Amino acid sequence: MPSAIAWIITLPGDVRVAVGAVELVHVLPDTPGRIRLSEAPACFKEAISWGHGEVAIFDAGKFSEGIEKIADTIYFGIVRYRSNASTPQRFGALKMSDMPKRVPVDDEMACDLPDSLQHWRPLIVSCFELEGRPVPVLDLAKLFSRAPSESEIRAASGASDGDADAPNGADTSGYTDSLATT
16 A cells, blocks of 8 residues: 655656645646746746746756756646645745656655755655656755745736735645655
């Protein structure tokens, strides 16, 4: 019996990562309009409107020492996370090069992070092997702690600071599942 269900996400640069079953909440059906963030780190230079607010986009193709890797097909996956159990849920977007896939994961699949993926170490909680390839498990709170703040995104998009309907806020779903905490 699997101990968890994961979403396997292929990022630009053909890197596969995993997030928890309820951390991936939406895949956008088409390419959204994007907001340019000039003062952000290279891997967070864009945001998109989603729901009633804006969320930062993580682009793994620009994560590795600023070297851009472009995928033919781009999807955007909306993910949710919390810094800890008592903070409100937050949202971000992952630029993906393929549709995500759900898979069962258990402890026997655990493996060491290979040297080629060591730059991911500060952003992951573990790694497992799937189909002969290592799959780092993202710590979404750590990853998006590097993203521009909501107020910086709003300023870049021209939105007001008082948007009470923004997607980052109170969690009414009661979600607690995360591969980062299981």
